[in-house]
Amino acid sequence: MSFKKSMKGMLAVAVVTGIVGSAHVFAESQAAPTMHKDVLGGGVLSNMPGAVWATPDEVASSKQGLREMGELESQKLKGSGVAGMASDQYDIENNPIKIGEWNKGDCGKDISDTYARHTIGTKTDTSNGSFLTTHGNATWYNTSGRNALPYRNGSSTTGQNTVDVAMGIYFSIRDVKRDIAYDVYRDDFGPNQCPQKETLRKTIVDLDKDTFIKLHGNSSDGIFYARTFVKLTSYNP
Template identity: 40%
Template sequence: MARLGARWRSVLVAVLAVMLLAMPGLVGFASNKASTGGAQTEPPEVAVQRKETVTLPNGCKKEVFYADIYGQKGAKWKEVFYDRYGVWQKEVIYDSAGGQVIRLPEWTGEALRQKGLVKDLSLTEVRKQEEAIYRLDNSVPNPITSRMVTPQAIANPGGYYDVETNPIPYYGVWARHTLGARYPDNYLLTYGDASYYYSPPASPNGPGCALPYRWEDVGYNTPVGIRDLQTDRRTTVYRTDFGPNQIPGTDLCYRIIDLGPDTFKLLHGSLSAGIFYGRTWLQVIQYNPA
């Protein structure tokens, strides 16, 4: 009996050792699964000061987060909506100039991949696309004359803008047409205002950004060349979010991209302006002008 007890103790110790070794992987797996299908956790640079939980008339709930961001104390940072069973339905993140970045369950990377709307790029393909965008960007001089009068534009009133006058209803929000100049291989040049928000999901290929186009028109992980026409600096980012929401009758019709704060600062020198005038280069899946 003593020998049998010792044998079982040895087996038990071995099983516990295996479980302890496997625990970090199991925890990581659970963490990854939890982060892919719902609202994202707060980025480290956002210190949430206050959170409110609001019950809506239909029995659903939303959480409203306030933080010291964009040069304001206690500014509204984001709203997260849940159905009456507590299942995540929508996330609205506010950017540096009052715009909205929208996240829905249908727009996660996994959901878009199932629809064939994710652009997987090898390192060679990344360099090829970045070089193509760089060549196109350098081939077009900065605009001198105005395309249309834009007295409401924030960053460059009266400048050369591609203005969205009839945004597309899209999943309960508003998307932008693929406005701008079309180039070979479906490359699109668009002029407008750029803002920033906390924080775009990173792409495997580089910094993320939000674009206001339908996912069917510009896919997830599409490379985007962005040039600040006020500093003449440029870089490449990758689409991982939807926004700014092109709300009709607002100055958001001049807005063409939302960047992460690091990219915005790299291009514009600081975050204080909250917005700058620039242009984007990207390759569309389908050309969908107004």
């Protein structure tokens, strides 16, 4: 089966329910998480119990830091454009961190394990904190304006309560081949970084469908090669 044909079938399973989160909330409610599916079959979670949300000052510093990171990137690529970016580099997660058992079926039949990424990539220190540059695939999972990153957010049933990237921060996402970038807001966790599925471990961000289209030009491709800038709370490569 061709990739486009298989993608057409997977697009039908994308779950689009969800409620927009608030940057002024410090922790999620204790209700059970809501699971969505992206177009690659990866699980995305909303309303994770105990998830830590950025304070208003942290949200502001994430925006300011992204401007610094953008300026550094522009200087680095001056004269070379998109050709100067790492078009074949993938920051693949090879030893994902088990944080819970919320994602039934993601990693195999009757398996509910939920896995996060380490903060793999390049760390840059700015006047607004440390930022992580990561390269990998982007996909989409909803039409409600939500966006997800697969880093630990303080929610765990396995003792992995470290916050590597807080909820409610802004991060930068670029379609490398089209050389288009936007700053978007982190609402959710995902995709699940299943050890058995390299496709998911190469995926570094899950987007809202409209954001995906603005960056990539269509939603039917299902994935594109991306670069992200993400503000770090903790650095655990």
